[in-house]
Amino acid sequence: MITPIILSGGSGTRLWPLSRSSYPKQFINLVKEKSTFQEAILRLPNKTDNPLIICNEEHRFIVAEQLRQIESKNQGIILEPIAKNTAPAIAIAAMKLLNDHQDPILLILSADHIIENKEKFQNAIMIAQEIAESDKLVALGIKPTRAETGYGYIEVDNVNKNQYYKINSFTEKPNQEDANDYFSSGNYYWNSGIFMFKASIYLRELKKFEPEIYNACINSTNTLLIDSDFIRMNDNEFIKCPEMSIDYAVMEKTDDAIVVPFEGSWSDIGSWEALWNIKTKDSNNNVTDGDVILDEVSDSYVYSSNKLVSIIGLSDIIVVDTQDALLVSNKKNSQNIKNIVNVLKNNKRSEVENNRKVYRPWGYFDSIDFGKGFQVKRIFVNPGAKLSLQKHQKRSEHWVVVKGIALITCGTKNFKLSASQSTYIPRGEVHRLENCEIIPLEIIEIQTGDYLGEDDIIRLEDDYQRN
Numbered sequence: 001m002i003t004p005i006i007l008s009g010g011s012g013t014r015l016w017p018l019s020r021s022s023y024p025k026q027f028i029n030l031v032k033e034k035s036t037f038q039e040a041i042l043r044l045p046n047k048t049d050n051p052l053i054i055c056n057e058e059h060r061f062i063v064a065e066q067l068r069q070i071e072s073k074n075q076g077i078i079l080e081p082i083a084k085n086t087a088p089a090i091a092i093a094a095m096k097l098l099n100d101h102q103d104p105i106l107l108i109l110s111a112d113h114i115i116e117n118k119e120k121f122q123n124a125i126m127i128a129q130e131i132a133e134s135d136k137l138v139a140l141g142i143k144p145t146r147a148e149t150g151y152g153y154i155e156v157d158n159v160n161k162n163q164y165y166k167i168n169s170f171t172e173k174p175n176q177e178d179a180n181d182y183f184s185s186g187n188y189y190w191n192s193g194i195f196m197f198k199a200s201i202y203l204r205e206l207k208k209f210e211p212e213i214y215n216a217c218i219n220s221t222n223t224l225l226i227d228s229d230f231i232r233m234n235d236n237e238f239i240k241c242p243e244m245s246i247d248y249a250v251m252e253k254t255d256d257a258i259v260v261p262f263e264g265s266w267s268d269i270g271s272w273e274a275l276w277n278i279k280t281k282d283s284n285n286n287v288t289d290g291d292v293i294l295d296e297v298s299d300s301y302v303y304s305s306n307k308l309v310s311i312i313g314l315s316d317i318i319v320v321d322t323q324d325a326l327l328v329s330n331k332k333n334s335q336n337i338k339n340i341v342n343v344l345k346n347n348k349r350s351e352v353e354n355n356r357k358v359y360r361p362w363g364y365f366d367s368i369d370f371g372k373g374f375q376v377k378r379i380f381v382n383p384g385a386k387l388s389l390q391k392h393q394k395r396s397e398h399w400v401v402v403k404g405i406a407l408i409t410c411g412t413k414n415f416k417l418s419a420s421q422s423t424y425i426p427r428g429e430v431h432r433l434e435n436c437e438i439i440p441l442e443i444i445e446i447q448t449g450d451y452l453g454e455d456d457i458i459r460l461e462d463d464y465q466r467n
Contacts, residue, residue, distance in 0.1 A: 001047075001048070001049050001104050001105070002045070002047070002048040002049060002104065002105050002106075002107050002125070002129060002196075003048070003049045003050075003051070003052060003075070003097060003102070003104040003105070003106055003107065003199075004041075004044050004048050004049070004051040004052070004106075004107045004109055005051070005052050005054065005090060005093045005106050005107065005108050005109065006037070006040055006041065006051050006052070006053045006054065006109050006110075006111050007054055007086060007089055007090075007108065007109065007110050007111060008026055008037055008053060008054060008055040008056075008059065008063060008110075008111035009054060009055055009056050009059075009080055009083045009089060010024055010025070010026060010083075010110070010111070010112055011024050011083070012024025012025035012026065012112065013337070013338065013341045013352070014270055014271055014335070014337055014338065015030075015269065015271075015272065015275070015337075016325075016327070016337055016340065016341050016352070017320055017322045017324075017325035017326070017327050017351065017355075018303065018305075018320055018322055020351075020352065020353055020354055020355050021058075021352060021353045022058060022353050022354045022355075022358065022359070023062065023354075023355060023357075023358075023359055024059075024112075025112055025269060026110075026111040026112040027059070027062050027063075027066060030114075030269060030275060031114055031275075031278065031279060034069075034070065035066060036111060036112050036113060036114060036269070037063070037066055037111040037112075038066055038069070038070050038072075039114075039115075040109050040110070040111050040113065041067075041070065041072050042070060042072075043115060043118050043121065043122075044107075045122045045125055045126070048107065049075070049104065050072075050073045050074050050075050051072070051074050051075065052074065052075040052076060052078065052093050052096070052097070053067070053074055053076070053077045053078065054077075054078045054080060054089045054092065054093055055077060055078070055079065055080065056079070056080055056083060057079045057080065057081055060077060060079055060230055061359075061360070061361035061464065062359055063077055064077065064229055064230075064361075065361075067229075074229070076096075076226070076229055076230070076231045077229050077230050077231060078092055078093060078096065078231045078233070079230055079231065079232050079233075080092075080233075080238070081233075081235040081238060081239060082238070082239055083243075084238070084241050084242070084243045084244075085243045085244050085245045086108075086193075086245045086246045086247075087206065087210065087213055087244045087245055087246045087248070087249035087250065088213055088216070088217055088238070088241045088242075088243070088244070090106070090108055090195075090202065090246055091202070091203060091206055091213065091214065091217040092217050092220060092221060092233060092238075093106065093199075094106060094199035094200075094202050094203050095199075095203065095217060095218065095221040096221060096224060096231065097199050098199055098200065098203070099221065099224070102199070103198055103199050103200045104198070104199060105129055105132045105133065105196055105197065105198055105199075106195075106196065106197060106198070106199055106202065107125065107194075107195075107196050108193075108194060108195040108196070108246070109194055110193045110194070110268065112268060112269060113192070113193070113194075113266065113267065113268050113269075114265075114266070114267045114268075114269060114278055115264060115265065115266050116264055116265035116266075117263075117264030117265055120262065120263060120264040121262060121264055124140055124260055124261070124262040124264075125196070127163050127164065127260050128140065128164075128196040128260045129196060131164060131196075131258050131260065132196045132197050132198060132201075133198075135198065135201050135256065136197070136201075136256045136257070136258045137195065137196075137197040137201065137202065137205065137250065137251060137254055137256050137257050137258070138164075138195060138196040138197060138257075138258050138259070138260055139154060139167065139191065139192070139194070139195050139251060139257065139258070139259050139260070140192045140194040140195070140196075140259075140260055140261075140262045141154050141156070141165075141189025141190065141191070141192065141259040141260065141261050141262065142189055142190035142191075142192050142261075142262055142263075142266045143189060143190075143261055143262075143263050144182070144183050144188065144189065144190055146183065147176065147179040147180045147182070147183040147184075148179060148183075148190065149173055149174060149175065149176055149179045149335075150173060150270045150271055150273075150274060150335055151173065151190045151191065151268070151270070152170065152171060152172050152173060152190070152191035152247065153170070153171045153174065153179075153182050153188045153189065153190060153191060154167055154169075154170055154171075154188065154189045154190075154191050154259055155167070155168040155169045155170075155171065155182075155187055155188050156168060156187055156188070156189060156259050158186065158187045163260065163261075164258050164259060164260045164261075165258065165259045165261075166257070166258060166259075167251070167252075167257040167258065167259055168187075169252065170191065170247045170248075170251060170252040171188075189259055189261060190266070191247065192262065192266055192268075193268065194262075195246065195251070201256075202250065205250045205253075205254045205256070206249060206250055209249060209250060209253045209254070210242070210244065210249045210250070212241075212242055213241055213242050213244060213249060216237060216238065216240050216241035216242070217238075217241060219234060219237040219240075220233040220234045220235075220237040220238040220241065221233055221234075222234065222237075227465065265278070270335070271334045271335045271337070272301055272318040272320065272327075272329070272331070272334040272337070273301075273318070273331050273332065273334045273335070275287075275301065276300075276301040276318070276331065279301075284297065284298040284299075285298055285299045285300075286298060286299070286300050286301070286302065287300075287301045287302070288301075288302050288303075289302070289303040289304070290303055290304030290305060290306075290309070290321075291304050291307065291308045291309065292304055292308075292309050292310070292311075293308065293309075293310040293311075294310070294311050294312075295310075295311070295312045295313070296312060296313045297311050297312070297313070297314055297315065297317075298315040298316075299315050299316045299331070300314065300315060300316060300317045300318070300319070300331065301317075301318050301319070301320075301331070302317075302318075302319045302320075303319065303320045303321065304321045305321060305322045305323055306322075306323055307321065309321050316330060316331045316332065317329065317330060317331060318330075318331050318334050322355060322356070323355065323356035323357070323366075324351060324355065324356045325351050327340075360387075361385075361463075361464040361466075362381055362382060362385035362386060362387055362463075362464075363379070363380045363381045363382045363385060363440070363441075364380055365377045365378065365379045365380070365445075366378040366380075370452070373448060373449065373450065374446065374447065374448050374452075375446075375447040375452045376444065376445070376446050376447075377444070377445045377447070378402075378442065378443075378444060378445075379433070379441075379442070379443045379444075379445050380440055380441070380442050381404075381406075381433060381434070381435040381440065381441040381442075381443075382435065382440060383435055383437060383438050383439060383440060383441075384435065384436070384438075385434075385435055386407075386432060386433065386434035386435065386463065387432055387433045387434070388432070388457070388459040388460070388461060388462035388463075388464075388466065389409065389430060389431075389432045389459070389460045389461035389462070390430070390431065390432070390457050390458060390459050390460060391428055391429060391430045391431065391458050391460070392427060392428070392449075392456050392457065392458070393427070393428065393456060393458070394427065394449045394450055394451040394452075394456045395427060395447050395448060395449030395450075395451065395452055395456060396424070396425060396426050396427045396447070396448050396449060397424075397425040397431075397445055397446065397447050397448075398422065398423075398424050398425070398445070398446040398448075399417075399422060399423050399424075399425065399433070399443050399444070399445055400420075400421075400422040400443060400444040400446075401417045401418060401419050401420065401421050401422070401441075401442075401443050402419060402442040402443060402444060403419055403439075403440070403441065403442040404418075404419070404435060404437055404439055404440060404441035404442060405417070405418050405435075405436070405437050405441070406418075406433060406434070406435065406441055406443060407433075407434040407435070407436050408423055408431070408432070408433065408434075409430070409431055409432035409434070410423065410425055410429060410430075410431045411429050411430060411431075427449060430460060432461075
């Protein structure tokens, strides 16, 4: 049996400012009506087992909600306290399954890929399964369509001309000259990040080549705590684990690595230019999302989240306008977004982590406006959901119901408010907001006080086990 392992721990900073670390690209509907995380699960072959998900602790409720939306059964959601790259994440999944007395063939998939030609993809998986059953470690290779510098490459032994090849070497993202050579040689494939192997075989090779990673993962999985769908490891032990990709840790060192070609359309959406490449374009080769007006513009990607964006007389540009940040870039330089993200991190800017819209397990809030001593939010509470029972030491709140019916706890009082009704929550008062109805609840929250940070929350009760 094939057990899919969905790796969903990425921070998605290469698509900033739309993608942020608190809500990265794999959870955004970038190309289709569903997110790439959801699409990764929906394209699985019918004969696979339920998937096992690995994600960052911070994203656990997003993952659970997106699984619920597509009614996907799963074997649990493993929570990483900190990202350590793919080698440790896969090891944790393999050890968990072996602890369950299984030794399945693992199908390792990233949650941020765009893959077309579902039938060709599933055929490649079936070929890879046969090879993995003979104790080989298989990588799916994508036949290059251009000399791309944004992808890693796999050099193959292009001798047998069959359905698979022996791997000679792995190469990280090359410069343009090397990418040209790789493309013209015919002996290189893009590294898709999709792998197949038996759980036991991967762990055998990991123990051989990277025993420090193997031992840290063993210590991390000695006691796994099951909390509903969430699986928690020993965080203190996992934090000690070296950070390394599966490519470096195992695939480029083992003698048993094989490439199976996949000739369908594939992208890991590693830049705004890559997203432009795969989206439908107009007659001037432009991609537009949102309220956009263009005049004498060509070969460009323009995104607007909430306002009119108009551009005149430019070409080969990227413009991404979100509610709190604007990106303007030459298309060919869009890979350099990491430089902007690093500046934001160094300056401890909130824009690298959170968008104006912040998701919570009960719904989300949108920060509309703020200034000295005040902040205004739109709060959306899912049907049947409720916020924690809490209080604030430094702020008061005024709630106005816009849509739905709110069940309010304020001190010792419990009461309901409907549209256009309001209430006041004094500083220090215990309170809670709840939606007991079958439609979403929307309220406007006006905060006033000397300090309005999200860390001024003292939770007394919480359905989601948050501190």
